Amino acid sequence: MSNVLNTGIKNARNVMRYIYGVGTLDSLDDVLQERRNNTSDYAIYFIDSYFYGNNQLVEKLCINHFDFVVYVDTTVEPTTEYINSIRDDLAKQNKDKPVAIVGIGGGATLDTTKAISNLLNNPGYAEDYQGWDLVKSPGVYKIAIPTISGTGAEATRTCVMTNKKTGLKLGMNSDYTVFDQIILDPDLTKTVPRNQYFYTGMDAYVHCIESISGAYRNAVGDAFSDQTIKLCREIFFSEDMMDEDNRAKLMVASYLGGCAIATSYVGVVHPFSAGLSVVLGLHHCVANCITMRAMDQFYPDECQEFWQMVERQGVEIPKGVCKNLTNEQYDQLYASTVIHEKPLTNALGEGFKDILTRENVKEIFQRM
Numbered sequence: 001m002s003n004v005l006n007t008g009i010k011n012a013r014n015v016m017r018y019i020y021g022v023g024t025l026d027s028l029d030d031v032l033q034e035r036r037n038n039t040s041d042y043a044i045y046f047i048d049s050y051f052y053g054n055n056q057l058v059e060k061l062c063i064n065h066f067d068f069v070v071y072v073d074t075t076v077e078p079t080t081e082y083i084n085s086i087r088d089d090l091a092k093q094n095k096d097k098p099v100a101i102v103g104i105g106g107g108a109t110l111d112t113t114k115a116i117s118n119l120l121n122n123p124g125y126a127e128d129y130q131g132w133d134l135v136k137s138p139g140v141y142k143i144a145i146p147t148i149s150g151t152g153a154e155a156t157r158t159c160v161m162t163n164k165k166t167g168l169k170l171g172m173n174s175d176y177t178v179f180d181q182i183i184l185d186p187d188l189t190k191t192v193p194r195n196q197y198f199y200t201g202m203d204a205y206v207h208c209i210e211s212i213s214g215a216y217r218n219a220v221g222d223a224f225s226d227q228t229i230k231l232c233r234e235i236f237f238s239e240d241m242m243d244e245d246n247r248a249k250l251m252v253a254s255y256l257g258g259c260a261i262a263t264s265y266v267g268v269v270h271p272f273s274a275g276l277s278v279v280l281g282l283h284h285c286v287a288n289c290i291t292m293r294a295m296d297q298f299y300p301d302e303c304q305e306f307w308q309m310v311e312r313q314g315v316e317i318p319k320g321v322c323k324n325l326t327n328e329q330y331d332q333l334y335a336s337t338v339i340h341e342k343p344l345t346n347a348l349g350e351g352f353k354d355i356l357t358r359e360n361v362k363e364i365f366q367r368m
């Protein structure tokens, strides 16, 4: 390829170990036993609050007397304030020296787990580490157990957080953010509501169509992207995206999609989607799907394919979310979209602002 740009990512890191298969949640206890040297050694579990009161899950976890559980509220995506407050609470309760941290949930819960792991072994506040390679010491040993598939948060070297004071939505991009162990048990995604399953699942597809059509490329990342897109097509063009085989496949696609994005950049969809999240508070994955209503000029074939998948699975994508906004809101949408220079350069070149003028951006949002 002649126009390929260097990603600047020199030495990619993947998760250290993975266990995959139906029922593998049962192996968590053994994995944790290896970390426990004294009877008082404890683990901290971050569990998606959807599972609060779900005894079936909790029984399987073999939580012991010294362990500690935090239920993660996912109504709002993680903020730096929220991360700091969890860390402070753990310190108050003398639970800030765990031998392991376990995250059980979706992207929001896994990102919370990663951020806390880093923050327990590094001084200061979550916002001090928003950026690239700012984390100085390895975090606490951490395990991811996804319960919804698509974001790839189980595989990546970031944990997305919003700093409400500055409006900055950025993760701790660091090798230390990568999980030490992941357990991929497709049984855990059975209960995800269909629309949510589609929105989050499509994050994997969108990451990979963006990265594979960009200018910054990595041959290993391309191979991960190819396979992720192939799996997504099989899943979302089949009769039931949530049957047992498809839930297993999507768990793999999510992981591979995360590996793909770890070596490359997203494109036009994510910056627009981020605008919707920052200005209108829409969650990441549904915001991507809404954005796909107006991406045909950038990704014509993929858009067509996306809407065929929506139809095939009979899911609902919200419509008209940017109608009747104030000029001030359109200005905020514009600012929070074009700020994503790296992905937009990846997709449209350095002159991306000539294509994404204020008027064009407004018109694109209005079509959503």
Ligand code: NAD
Residues within 6 Å of the ligand: 048, 049, 050, 074, 077, 078, 105, 106, 107, 108, 109, 111, 147, 148, 149, 151, 152, 153, 156, 157, 158, 159, 160, 188, 189, 190, 191, 192, 193, 196, 199, 200, 203, 284, 285
């Ligand atoms: P999420 O974690 O917010 O979960 C979505 C919803 O599904 C929640 O209501 C949750 O309670 C529910 N849920 C999860 N598992 C369930 C189950 N088994 N049964 C029933 N309900 C279940 O959402 P997500 O879409 O997985 O993740 C989005 C988040 O991930 C955003 O905060 C985004 O910024 C982040 N993200 C991170 C990365 C990364 O690389 N770290 C990449 C992409 C997105």
Ligand code: ZN
Residues within 6 Å of the ligand: 151, 203, 207, 270, 284
């Ligand atoms: Zn995404």
